[in-house]
C-alpha cells in the first residue's frame with residue numbers, strides 16, 4: 001500500500017520578536033494519520049499549529065502540501081485567496097473556544113451550511129440533510145438544527161463546531177486543545193466522539209493537547225515539544241512506553257503518578 | 259437656464275470624474291466603484307447618489323423621467339424633476355417609452371426598457387453583504403475572492419424558519435456570474451426585468467459614495483436554491499383601475515372599514531393600459 005504524504009515540514013521556525021515561538025521543526029504527515037503535539041505550557045504547541053494552519057506566517061522554514069487536486073504546493077507562498085479557500089473547505093480548524101469557530105448569529109444548521117456552501121451545489125435539502133447527518137454523528141439532537149449556538153451548552157457548541165468542520169469532508173483537521181475549556185466528564189465524552197468519527201471517516205488530523213491520556217487514546221504519531229523545539233518524535237506507543245528524552249521520561253512518569 | 263449654475267449643477271471636472279467611474283463600473287458589471295461624491299442641495303436619503311449620476315450623464319437632448327415607488331407625481335420625484343429642469347432646462351416626461359433617461363427609487367417601470375434608454379437607480383445601501391458582515395475591509399475581500407456562502411446562508415435560514423425565502427424587496431442578485439449586487443429596494447417582482455435588459459442600468463449611492471452598473475444584455479440572476487427556486491410576487495386580484503394582471507400592485511385601504519383595493523404601482527403604465535383598453 002502506498003500512503004500519500006500530504007504535508008512536509010522543514011525547519012519551521014517562528015519568533016515573536018526575540019522570543020522563540022517554535023524552532024527547527026521537521027516532520028511529515030501522511031494521509032489518514034493523527035499527529036499529536038504535546039508539551040508543557042509555553043512550549044510552542046499553539047505557535048506550531050498556527051504556522052501549519054496559516055494563521056501566522058512563520059519567520060523561516062518550509063511547508064509543502066499535497067492536495068487531492070493540484071499536486072505539491074509551497075503552502076507559505078500561496079496567495080491569500082487560495083489559503084482562505086483551503087481553510088473554508090479542504091482544511092479545517094477546530095478552535096479551543098467554539099465561539100471562535102461558530103457564527104453565533106446563525107442557526108446550528110446555518111453554521112454547517114455555510115461551510116458546505118463554499119464547495120457544494122446550491123441545494124437546500126442537501127444542506128439540511130447533511131447538517132442533520134453530522135449533528136447525529138457528533139451525538140447532537142438533529143431536531144435542534146434550527147436553534148442558535150448560544151442555546152447550546154459549551155460541550156454541545158464544541159460538537160457543533162466539529163460537525164461544521166467535518167461536514168465538508170476536509171483533508172486535514174487542526175485541533176488546538178479542543179476540549180480544553182470543558183468539564184472533565186464532558187471532555188471524555190467529546191473525545192470519545194472524536195475518536196469514533198476520525199476512525200470512521202479516515203480523516204488526517206493534527207491535534208494539540210497537554211493531556212497524555214488524549215494522546216494515547218487518539219494519536220498515531222507524536223511530537224514532544226519543550227522550549228519551542230521538538231525533543232522527541234515517533235509512534236505514539238513507542239514514545240509513551242519507551243521514552244528516550246529525559247523530558248519525555250519526566251512527562252510520562254508524571255502521568256503515571258496521577 | 260439660471261445663471262450661477264453650471265449645466266446640470268455639477269462642475270465639469272466633477273462630472274468627468276463621475277463619468278470615469280461610470281465607465282469603470284460598466285467594465286466590471288456589479289462591482290461597486292468608490293467615487294468622490296459631492297454635496298448636493300439635498301439631504302442624503304433623498305437620492306443624492308442617483309442625482310449625481312444623472313447630472314453627469316444628462317445632455318441637452320435628454321428627456322427625463324423620475325419615479326418614486328413607481329409614481330411620477332410624488333413629492334420626491336417632482337422635486338428631483340424640477341431640479342433638473344432648472345439646472346439643465348431639459349424636457350421631462352411621465353411616459354416611460356418617451357424617456358431617454360429614467361431616475362428611479364424602488365421600482366423598475368413595467369414598460370420594457372430599450373437600448374436607447376438609461377435607468378439610474380437611487381441606492382440607499384450598495385453593499386448586499388453589509389448586514390451579514392459589518393466590516394468594510396472584510397466585505398471587500400468577500401467580493402474579491404467571490405466568497406459568497408454567507409449570502410446563501412441567509413436564504414437557508416429563511417427557508418428553515420419560514421418555509422420559504424421571505425425577502426420580498428432588495429432581493430440580492432448575481433451579476434454576470436460574478437459579483438453579488440444589491441438591486442436597491444425594488445420589489446423582487448422587478449428582479450427578472452434586470453436580466454438581459456436592453457437599457458444600461460446605473461446605480462448611485464450618495465452617502466456611501468459608490469457607483470455600480472449593469473451593462474445592457476447582462477445576465478442577472480436572483481439568488482436561490484435548486485430545490486427552492488426564486489419566485490416573484492403574484493396577486494389573486496387585478497388592478498382596480500386598469501384591470502392589469504401583469505403589473506406590480508399596491509394594496510390600498512379605501513374606507514374606514516378597511517376595505518382593500520389593488521392598483522398598479524406604476525402610474526404611467528396604469529394610465530396607458532387604461533387608455534389602450536378603452
Ligand SMILES: Nc1ncnc2c1ncn2[C@@H]1O[C@H](COP(=O)(O)OP(=O)(O)OP(=O)(O)O)[C@@H](O)[C@H]1O
Nearest residue numbers: 016019020021040041042043044045046047048210
Ligand atoms: N502573540 C505572542 N507574542 C509574543 N509571544 C508569544 C505570543 N504567543 C505566544 N508567545 C510565546 O511563545 C511561546 C510559545 O507559546 P505557545 O502559545 O505556542 O505555547 P503552547 O505550547 O501553546 O502553550 P499552552 O499550553 O499554554 O497553550 C511562549 O513563550 C509564549 O509566551
Ligand SMILES: [Mg+2]
Nearest residue numbers: 045046047176
Ligand atoms: Mg496553546
Ligand SMILES: [Zn+2]
Nearest residue numbers: 497500522528
Ligand atoms: Zn392599473
